[in-house]
Amino acid sequence: KSTFVKAITGLVKLDSGKLFRDDLELSITSPKQAWALGISAAHQDLSLVPNLSVKENLTLVAQHLASLRNTNSASLMQEFYDALDALQFPAPVSSQVGHLSRREQQIVEIAKAVGSRPSLLLLDEPTSFLTERDIERLFELLNQMRQQTTIIFVSHRLREIFGICDEVIIMRDGQALGTFNLRDISLNEVVKIMSGGVSIAWEPARTEIAPSRGSEIPYFFVEVETRKINKISVTIQKGEILGIAGLVGHGQSELLKAIYGLIPSRKRIEINGKPLDIGSPLQALRHGIVYISGTSSETILPHRSIKENISLIINGLKSGFSLVNAAAEKQLALTMVNNLGIVCRSVDEPLRHLSGGNQQKCVLARALSLEPKILLLDDPLKGIDTVTKAQFYKLIAEAAKNTAVLFYSSDVEELLPIASRVVVVFEGRIVGEFRGKEMTKENILAAALRGGNE
Secondary structure (H helix, E strand, O other): OHHHHHHHHOOOOOOOOOEEOEEEOOOOOOHHHHHHOOEEEEEOOOOOOOEHHHHHHHHHHHHHHHHOOOHHHHHHHHHHHHHHHHHHOOOOOOOHHHHHHEEEEEHHHHHHHHHHOOOOEEEOOOOOOOOHHHHHHHHHHHHOOOOOOOEEEEOHHHHHHHHHHHEEEEEEEEEEEEEEEEEEEHHHHHHHHOOOOOEEEEOOOOOOOHHHHOOOOOEEEEEEEEOOOOOOEEEEEEOEEEEEEOOOOOHHHHHHHHHHHHOOOOOEEEOOOOOEEOOOOHHHHOOOEEEOOOOHOOOOOOOOOOHHHHHHHHHHOOOOOOOOOOHHHHHHHHHHHHHHOOOOOOOOOOOHHOHHHHHHHHHHHHHHOOOOOEEEEEOOOOOOOOOOOHHHHHHHHHHHHOEEEEEEEOOHHHOOOOOEEEEEEEOOEEEEEEEEEHHHHHHHHHHHHOOOOO
């Protein structure tokens, strides 16, 4: 889907096929040509310059567009600011993009595309990092634009497709399976077509773990305090998947990063009652604690091969200047590709050639190859389609048999099929815990919004 968007905007060269607009064939070989034709996109992989401010990023685009369209850059800048206002961008435009949260960066990326006055607007997974209120504001803006603008909205969140779109093109493995009017097809029918007619419903992988007794030594204990986290303590048993929920930006991701040693913190960590000193990711890895981010730019080397990406940490943990065992590296990659169902032509091809879901499977393969004692999942399913998500559940559930998993997701519904229990984080502290029949979307969201169970 992302390759499709990049092909229309000139970022990827067509191997075959043609582009037409109003029965006129187009040749688009660069983003500059796309802009000149009134085509703009908000990409899943952001197209922002991180060391420039928001204003400077928008000015770059405004100046390019003004020269291409023979218009005034000042009026274009006003369009960008209007789009930021409509989306209620919370930071000053003087802020450096690299210092913004991923949510704030996404808003800037969307505003840059929307404010360019496009005749064709492409949005590639625009809601992955947005809050529910952000999504509502985006949909309000898109509904205002749809009279003058054709919009292609790429999303794995099917309810959003049904909420904002008129038609849907269903894609699988790089092929269009059909185009349907959304008034004539149900959500379940879309899922069935996406999965090739094979039902992806499966028994929930929840592992019910009895709460530990006071005298029992927990498998994993952590107590963390940072500038954003107000002394959160968590106890997990081996074989348990602990879901972490809450509104975006309330400290869930920071908790996992602090445990892994990615950000400064005061913490106490124990595995089987043994205290651990973890001040860096390297120390965490040596103790069997592995972290997976849902932000691909933080975890992959897109221009390196699949086998290199999978064996990256294993090779890095070798002492001194040990040479890479090429045969072992390739065998590991082949084993993981087979076990995780990674779709690729060869383990030697660059990771960037894979779909987003298969790239994330390679990241999971890298983690599982380390046989972790503790697995930290930081919103790993963002931008992953429904079918691949079901495959991830099975892989994580299987891995959890020999480890303890902390699983944060910005989408509550991603936690419910797999978590043993769910804790809710609000303003840097745990304000609720749910298990069994109480572990429902309604209860979890109520706690996240109100700051507690009541």
